[in-house]
Amino acid sequence: MRSSMRSDLSGNWVGRIFAFWFGRAEMSERRRACLDTFGNSECRTHLVTAETLDSFAVPTKPFHPAFHFLSPIHQSDYLRAYFMHHFGGGYADIKAISHSWIPAFSATEKGHVLGAGYAEVAGGVARIHQSKALEKHYFLDRRVFNLEINMRYRYLKLRRGVLIGNGAFIFRPGTEFTRRWLSIVERRLDLLLPHLEANPARYPKEVPGVDYGDGPSRYPVPWSFLLGDVLAPLTLQYHTRILQVVPAPDFQNYE
Template sequence: MNPVDDLRAFDGLRTGVIFCAWTGMNPMSAQRVQALLSIQLQTGCPVMLLTAANIPHWQHPEHPFHPAFPLLSATHQADYLRVYLMHHYGGGYTDIKHTHRAWAPFFARLRAAPGHDALGYTEIGPHGVAPLPPPVGDLLRQHYDKLIGLCAFICRRYSPFTQAWMERTHAVLDDKLEQLRQHPARHPQDRHGALFEDGSHSPYPLAWTELLGNVFHPLVLQLADRVLHDEIAPQFTNYR
């Protein structure tokens, strides 16, 4: 069964839903469980946790997941899902990190701002920006205060922002699809060049930030006038 009656009509911004994802088969640590409980209790919003068991239920009937999805590491699957969910359903997304804030005011602010597509916390500093090479990376670090972070945000579905984000993400996966078929992920946190226990280096073709930060941060800077900033950041310590 689908998690809602009609995915085509599901509007996460209107209903105030927050998505989280735990894509690996490994169990959550006690800290992660406590972080998830904090999201459920403190935000005051319904929380949809996507896991390996129910991820297929969130595949839009008219917009299937990219064919590279099952070949990705668990981390990159979570990166992909936040783009996919925000574009097709909208609403909130947060990493499973401790939070102490009610999210209803954030949802209300974005609903009341039809000229804006997303709301997030101001990026924490130049060191929080995706490590892209010059000149793009330098520009992003210089203007980090115009960026929003990757760990918690709210989006309006089918907006110009999410449309561009989805298209650019799929362009990365289109480019890497054949390499991914030859070298699918072997570890939940696989990345290109990672060192395995046997001393070999991973041939998995995606770098750590290639599917999320490398796409997201340049897009936010380009469309900064469509993005709101607010105090929505989770706690960045003691969550593993």
């Protein structure tokens, strides 16, 4: 599958799915096989890579200046918010798809629905109480202290049944939800930018504090800080307008 350009998009967000692949690593044969299954979705697939990404930059809303300092994983996390707000449609991790997404898109078009995903899996709730950026806890767009973040995490776990997972979803573009999602992620990047400039990612799945052979990493972005830590509490706030109808990806045999 060739990489898509923005000119490849139709005007309608319904029936399109984005996937991202960044970093120096070549896509493995198993990943390519997973990508080949996207045809089972019966939707238009747009693979976005470093070679074509710039074509998707909205002139009045360029990518955040921290983007190029992020690990490939965190670049994908950021772009999910950016693409869902500006372009809408679906996003899927490059994992096997076995069912059509057409019914999910049809349901998302109706009435007051903002988006859709699959039901969050057991153990999948973002551990927001363990994410500390610059030694501080954050809940959505504000700093919080230990007591509140622990209570927020327990409540998220209690309400897991209404949450959606991070690996496949659909959102209408330009809604209050996507606007808040992107704004919160970019405010977090604002905080981290000077520290990212000094300590950019060096490894695809870099985690702060882990020793990759040259001492503990000083990369400042906690693992789930730009996606799960934001998407979980935000979807909880809007859960009555977010459906659980997207087929879950295959979480086995994709590496």
